[in-house]
Amino acid sequence: MNCSAAAARHLASGGVYVYTALAGAVGALYGPLHGxxxxxxxxxxxxxxxxxxxxxxxxxxxxxxxxxxxxxxx
Structure with a gap:
């Protein structure tokens, strides 16, 4: 599992809105070690x-x- 998928799952398991989890996944995608x-x-x-x-x-x-x-x- 990559960084952005893990971030989305972690946020979603906390009960946040789906769009918030997706925004977190996109944020995790940014950077030299992932995206x-x-x-x-x-x-x-x-x-x-x-x-x-x-x-x-x-x-x-x-x-x-x-x-x-x-x-x-x-």
Whole structure:
């Protein structure tokens, strides 16, 4: 379960109005660790696709989950 879904469920379990729970979920979606992570991934993909190394070897920049975590730690 992601951050925004957890926020919506948590708020709804507290008995708030549905629209309040949805607003909380949208608020949780904002930020670099959840919704904003997609923007970083798209920028990284564009940078790799325009890199000479990838173009010369006809590579597509895909990666496994473990390598993504390693890159974020470094």
């Amino acid at each position: 904003g992570a997609n923007e970083v991934a798209v920028a990284l993909e564009k940078a790799a696709l325009s890199d000479e190394y990838f173009i010369k070897r006809k590579l597509y920049p895909n990666c496994c989950w473990d390598a993504q975590n390693l890159c974020s730690i470094i």
